[in-house]
Amino acid sequence: MLVPQPHIAPFFPPHRTLMGPGPSDVYPSVLAAGAKPTLGHLDPLFVGMMDEVKTLLQYAFQTKNEMTLAVSAPGSAGMEACFVNLVEPGEKVIVCRNGVFGERMRQNVERIGAVAVLVDNEWGKPVDVSAVEAALQAHPDAKFLAFVHAETSTGARSDAKTLCALAKKSGLLTIVDAVTSLGGIELRVDEWGIDAIYSGSQKCLSCVPGLSPLSFSPAAVEKIKARKTPVQSWFLDQTLVMAYWGNASGAKRSYHHTAPVNALYALHEALRLLAIEGLENAWARHAAMHELLRDGLEKLGIEFVVDAEYRLPQLNAVHIPAGVDDAAVRSRLLADYNIEIGAGLGALAGKAWRIGLMGYAARRENIALLLNALSEVLGQ
Amino acid sequence: MLVPQPHIAPFFPPHRTLMGPGPSDVYPSVLAAGAKPTLGHLDPLFVGMMDEVKTLLQYAFQTKNEMTLAVSAPGSAGMEACFVNLVEPGEKVIVCRNGVFGERMRQNVERIGAVAVLVDNEWGKPVDVSAVEAALQAHPDAKFLAFVHAETSTGARSDAKTLCALAKKSGLLTIVDAVTSLGGIELRVDEWGIDAIYSGSQKCLSCVPGLSPLSFSPAAVEKIKARKTPVQSWFLDQTLVMAYWGNASGAKRSYHHTAPVNALYALHEALRLLAIEGLENAWARHAAMHELLRDGLEKLGIEFVVDAEYRLPQLNAVHIPAGVDDAAVRSRLLADYNIEIGAGLGALAGKAWRIGLMGYAARRENIALLLNALSEVLGQ
Numbered sequence: 001m002l003v004p005q006p007h008i009a010p011f012f013p014p015h016r017t018l019m020g021p022g023p024s025d026v027y028p029s030v031l032a033a034g035a036k037p038t039l040g041h042l043d044p045l046f047v048g049m050m051d052e053v054k055t056l057l058q059y060a061f062q063t064k065n066e067m068t069l070a071v072s073a074p075g076s077a078g079m080e081a082c083f084v085n086l087v088e089p090g091e092k093v094i095v096c097r098n099g100v101f102g103e104r105m106r107q108n109v110e111r112i113g114a115v116a117v118l119v120d121n122e123w124g125k126p127v128d129v130s131a132v133e134a135a136l137q138a139h140p141d142a143k144f145l146a147f148v149h150a151e152t153s154t155g156a157r158s159d160a161k162t163l164c165a166l167a168k169k170s171g172l173l174t175i176v177d178a179v180t181s182l183g184g185i186e187l188r189v190d191e192w193g194i195d196a197i198y199s200g201s202q203k204c205l206s207c208v209p210g211l212s213p214l215s216f217s218p219a220a221v222e223k224i225k226a227r228k229t230p231v232q233s234w235f236l237d238q239t240l241v242m243a244y245w246g247n248a249s250g251a252k253r254s255y256h257h258t259a260p261v262n263a264l265y266a267l268h269e270a271l272r273l274l275a276i277e278g279l280e281n282a283w284a285r286h287a288a289m290h291e292l293l294r295d296g297l298e299k300l301g302i303e304f305v306v307d308a309e310y311r312l313p314q315l316n317a318v319h320i321p322a323g324v325d326d327a328a329v330r331s332r333l334l335a336d337y338n339i340e341i342g343a344g345l346g347a348l349a350g351k352a353w354r355i356g357l358m359g360y361a362a363r364r365e366n367i368a369l370l371l372n373a374l375s376e377v378l379g380q
Numbered sequence: 381m382l383v384p385q386p387h388i389a390p391f392f393p394p395h396r397t398l399m400g401p402g403p404s405d406v407y408p409s410v411l412a413a414g415a416k417p418t419l420g421h422l423d424p425l426f427v428g429m430m431d432e433v434k435t436l437l438q439y440a441f442q443t444k445n446e447m448t449l450a451v452s453a454p455g456s457a458g459m460e461a462c463f464v465n466l467v468e469p470g471e472k473v474i475v476c477r478n479g480v481f482g483e484r485m486r487q488n489v490e491r492i493g494a495v496a497v498l499v500d501n502e503w504g505k506p507v508d509v510s511a512v513e514a515a516l517q518a519h520p521d522a523k524f525l526a527f528v529h530a531e532t533s534t535g536a537r538s539d540a541k542t543l544c545a546l547a548k549k550s551g552l553l554t555i556v557d558a559v560t561s562l563g564g565i566e567l568r569v570d571e572w573g574i575d576a577i578y579s580g581s582q583k584c585l586s587c588v589p590g591l592s593p594l595s596f597s598p599a600a601v602e603k604i605k606a607r608k609t610p611v612q613s614w615f616l617d618q619t620l621v622m623a624y625w626g627n628a629s630g631a632k633r634s635y636h637h638t639a640p641v642n643a644l645y646a647l648h649e650a651l652r653l654l655a656i657e658g659l660e661n662a663w664a665r666h667a668a669m670h671e672l673l674r675d676g677l678e679k680l681g682i683e684f685v686v687d688a689e690y691r692l693p694q695l696n697a698v699h700i701p702a703g704v705d706d707a708a709v710r711s712r713l714l715a716d717y718n719i720e721i722g723a724g725l726g727a728l729a730g731k732a733w734r735i736g737l738m739g740y741a742a743r744r745e746n747i748a749l750l751l752n753a754l755s756e757v758l759g760q
Contacts, residue, residue, distance in 0.1 A: 002570055003442050005655050006435045010409075011648050013425060015417040023641060026418045029390075034642060035415035037395040038406045038588060040720045045393060055386045062383050072590060073453035076637040077615045104614065111612050190382055202638055208418060210452060210590060210640030232491050232612050233464075234484065235457045255725065257456040258582055260590025261403060262414060263643060268391050275385050340420045345635065 016334070017366055020342030021152050021315060022180070023202035023209045024358035025366070026266075027273055030207050034266035041259040049268055050245060050259070056271035060182060060205075060279065061197065061215050063189035067238065069245040070267055071198070071212040072260050075179040078198030078212025080108055081236040082175050083146075085216075085224050086196055089113035092142040094135050094172070096127040098158070099151035100346045101177055109146070112232065117142060123347045124317065126310045127158040129166070136170045145172045150181035152203075153345040155317035155354065156306045157185060164193045173220060179203060182213065183274055184286045184314035184358060195220040201263070204286070204314055206359030207270035210263050214238075270359075282359075286313040289362040293355065296371040300380060305352050314362065316355040317348065321378070326350055329377050337373040396714070397746055400722030401532050401695060402560070403582035403589045404738035405746070406646075407653055410587050414646035421639040429648055430625060430639070436651035440562060440585075440659065441577065441595050443569035447618065449625040450647055451578070451592040452640050455559040458578030458592025460488055461616040462555050463526075465596075465604050466576055469493035472522040474515050474552070476507040476538070479531035480726045481557055489526070492612065497522060503727045504697065506690045507538040509546070516550045525552045530561035532583075533725040535697035535734065536686045537565060544573045553600060559583060562593065563654055564666045564694035564738060575600040581643070584666070584694055586739030587650035590643050594618075650739075662739075666693040669742040673735065676751040680760060685732050694742065696735040697728065701758070706730055709757050717753040 018025045039046040057068050071078045083105070087093055093109045096102055098121035109116040117139050119131045127147050136142065145167035149160045160176060167174045173195040181187050184204030189197055195217040202209035216224070216238065224231075224239060231237040235257065244256040274282055290313030294304070297318060305317040320326050326343065330353070333339040342354035355370070398405045419426040437448045451458045463485070467473055473489045476482055478501035489496040497519050499511045507527050516522065525547040529540045540556060547554045553575040561567050564584035569577055575597040582589035596604070596618065604611075604619060611617040615637065624636040654662055670693030674684070677698060685697040700706050706723065710733070713719040722734035735750070 001442065001659065002568065003439050003444065005658060006432075006439050008432050008436060008648075008652055008655065010652065011413070011416070011429050011432070011645060013416050013419045013429075013645070016419055016423065018418065018420060020420055023418050023420060023638060026642075031415045031417070031642070033391070034588075035411045036391070036393050037411070038398065038403050038582075039393045039396055040398060040400055040403060041589065042723075043396065043714070043720065049391045049393075052386075052388050052391070056388060059383050059386050062381060064383065073457060073615065074637045074640065077453060077457075080613060080615045107614050111610055111614055188382065200638065202418075208414075208640070208642040209421065209638045210643055230491055233460060234487050234491055235453065235460045257454045258403060258580065258589045260454065260588070260640075260643065262406075262411070262588040262646075263590055263640065265391060265393070266642075268388075272388055272390065275388065278385060279381065334423070340423065343422075 014338055017339045017369060019356050019361055019366060019370055020340045021354045021356050022200065022358060024206050024356055025361040026208055027206050027270060027360045030266045030269045033269035034208055034262045036265050038261050041261055042253060042255065046261060047253055050264065053264060053268050053271065056275055057213050059275055060271055061189045063215050065215045065217055067216040067221055067242060069214060070264065071214050072257060073212060074210055075198060075200030075212045077236065078214050079104065079177060081214055081238060082196040082198050083108040084112060084231050084233050084236055085238045086173065086175065086220060087112050087114045087144060088227060088229050092117060092139055093144040093146055094119060094139060094142050096132060096147035098125055098127055098156060099123055099148065100153035101148045101151060105146050124154045124156055124305045126156050127163060129159060129162055132163060132166060136166060142172060144175055146175040148177040150185065150312050150315065152180045152315055154305060154348065155312045155315040156310050157312050161192045168193050173223060180315055183282055185312065186283055189215060201267055204359045205270045205274065208263060208266045210260060211267050286357060286362050289357045289367060290316065292364065293357060293367045296367065300375055300378065314356060314358045316357065317352045318355065319352060324378065332377045333373055339370055339373055394718055397719045397749060399736050399741055399746060399750055400720045401734045401736050402580065402738060404586050404736055405741040406588055407586050407650060407740045410646045410649045413649035414588055414642045416645050418641050421641055422633060422635065426641060427633055430644065433644060433648050433651065436655055437593050439655055440651055441569045443595050445595045445597055447596040447601055447622060449594060450644065451594050452637060453592060454590055455578060455580030455592045457616065458594050459484065459557060461594055461618060462576040462578050463488040464492060464613045464616055465611050465618045466553065466555065466600060467492050467494045467524060468607060468609050472497060472519055473524040473526055474499060474519060474522050476512060476527035478505055478507055478536060479503055479528065480533035481528045481531060485526050504534045504536055504685045506536050507543060509539060509542055512543060513546060516546060522552060524555055526555040528557040530565065530692050530695065532560045532695055534685060534728065535692045535695040536690050537692050541572045548573050553603060560695055563662055565692065566663055569595060581647055584739045585650045585654065588643060588646045590640060591647050666737060666742050669737045669747060670696065672744065673737060673747050676747065680755060680758065694736060694738045696737065697732045698735065699732055704758065712757045713753055719750055719753055
């Protein structure tokens with residue numbers, strides 16, 4: 001053989017406490033669910049479970065949208081699914097950019113051959129509603145407003161309800177990134193009038209990474225049906241995908257791609273746990289745990305990047321104290337305490353830490369552990 | 381709440397014996413690996429494991445290609461990754477179509493705005509080498525030859541070695557679908573001169589579904605670097621992905637998307653088992669198990685769709701005996717024996733069954749069980 005047999009030992013990961021920007025700590029029963037025996041992707045029992053995943057996602061998103069499912073790939077594929085299905089070449093999209101993921105939206109728009117009108121905001125600030133209003137007035141031909149509800153790169157929450165109302169008033173469809181918000185803070189897809197939304201399995205749902213919950217409103221579906229050009233991605237073409245995920249009438253499933261069966265078992269379980277806890281209770285828990293963490297961090301003299309009003313409870317971006325070695329602290333937390341916190345991303349690289357309190361990670365014992373470890377590592 | 385809490389019980393799938401076109405039976409230690417504690421996607425221990433996955437994939441593909449990795453999505457995304465990275469709008473691709481997956485290649489080419497020159501073959505036959513030769517002569521401006529090594533929809537094996545040699549002679553790059561072939565039949569990427577190849581985790585690797593092993597030759601990488609237009613997919617842009625998967629120099633990983641950490645644990649274990657068995661032994665086992673199954677099916681009077689010379693040992697397409705109710709037989713196998721076999725796809729829908737002997741499913745006990753069950757269900 002040209003390439004000889006490699007000799008590689010089994011991999012045994014340690015048990016980390018995941019308090020970065022995601023993946024978050026996965027619920028034990030979610031990990032166990034993912035290891036259940038694999039079924040065929042057309043097995044009637046599996047298809048029944050997919051129906052339940054859809055029902056659970058409709059609850060998590062607070063939507064009655066028929067087109068609600070999980071994309072068989074991570075959140076960045078969910079983002080791309082929204083843009084490539086809805087936006088056609090030449091169309092104009094107002095893209096709000098206040099962090100890494102708004103910038104990624106721009107790249108998605110431009111790779112379609114569509115036009116991104118940028119509304120730029122300082123990192124760490126929410127999307128500026130009045131700047132969006134101005135953009136809407138300046139671009140009456142724009143068809144979409146796209147923004148990030150919870151910017152994972154900065155920890156800032158934008159006012160999705162107000163932004164969507166503005167877009168509606170001007171007749172635009174809305175595309176919303178809820179990767180870090182779903183399950184962690186208030187999010188009401190139908191009441192707020194969100195037309196296309198995507199999230200990730202590995203944030204406040206505390207599921208294994210690799211899936212992207214997604215939902216399209218009836219108006220978004222109409223837009224897709226009225227397309228003049230084919231969707232540029234075959235894999236992400238949601239009209240094909242829906243023939244597999246099926247619809248309310250219980251129509252027969254047709255094969256599109258092989259679903260990630262075991263990851264969907266895990267998502268089913270994670271969404272089930274969210275439904276058992278109750279969405280509002282989950283939101284309240286994230287808020288309460290954030291306050292505990294905030295109080296502890298402030299005692300250590302650590303300051304937040306984002307103003308209190310716009311802070312995400314589930315993603316706490318804090319300034320690295322002066323004179324502290326960013327990488328050394330994170331390495332010690334990881335090596336000595338098995339705690340992962342996140343580095344800064346983009347404009348905040350080297351300047352901030354991102355401390356996640358997402359889903360199963362948003363627990364009192366995690367906060368106690370982190371505060372104590374951080375205090376020791378910082379020598380306080 | 382607009383959408384009230386659903387009450388949904390935990391999902392407990394039965395243990396099926398998966399002898400369809402994939403997913404195949406997953407090795408128990410692979411399921412267990414996928415349930416190990418989740419690490420962050422930038423955790424040094426996880427990054428080290430990814431390096432091992434790359435080494436193991438290079439062995440499985442028999443390639444020294446640096447750009448060898450697993451796409452974070454199913455095989456159809458791996459297919460799309462090959463086409464959207466390599467092929468630019470207006471370029472000509474000779475696409476061999478002898479089943480569902482050749483047709484899907486055409487759709488990928490056309491959604492790029494490139495030109496597909498079709499070489500059509502009867503379903504159940506291998507790609508016709510002389511027809512490809514004629515197409516190469518008729519289209520001297522073609523830049524790529526694309527074909528399916530092992531057609532999952534028909535069970536036919538094409539002569540990848542000869543087809544690649546022809547393409548090389550005419551200066552074309554080759555794009556090869558190895559979704560069903562990797563690990564099941566002889567496949568030598570470097571020796572045969574394959575430039576871009578993709579596979580799936582859920583076939584002869586017997587891993588959970590959801591990942592797509594992929595490899596690009598240095599010539600393919602050069603082609604990507606010389607692109608005049610951006611890759612239309614952000615998620616599948618392999619130049620961005622490689623900044624995360626890294627390279628031989630051990631350069632620092634940069635974030636692209638959140639890797640499906642637990643699925644990659646599973647792939648690591650599945651590839652490890654393949655390396656322990658040895659590629660040539662795995663190929664020989666698939667061949668031997670196929671002969672056992674063939675002998676048993678022939679005793680039941682069941683005939684193969686594909687001529688013996690071109691049959692895939694891992695995917696046995698057989699004619700449904702006259703007067704037999706297709707769906708009823710498959711339903712009884714599933715309900716009474718927990719055995720899944722595959723229905724016909726595309727032109728073979730309702731006319732053929734597809735019996736998989738892939739990876740861990742290619743075992744003597746599975747064949748004994750299936751032959752006995754089939755005999756009972758057919759009333760013989």
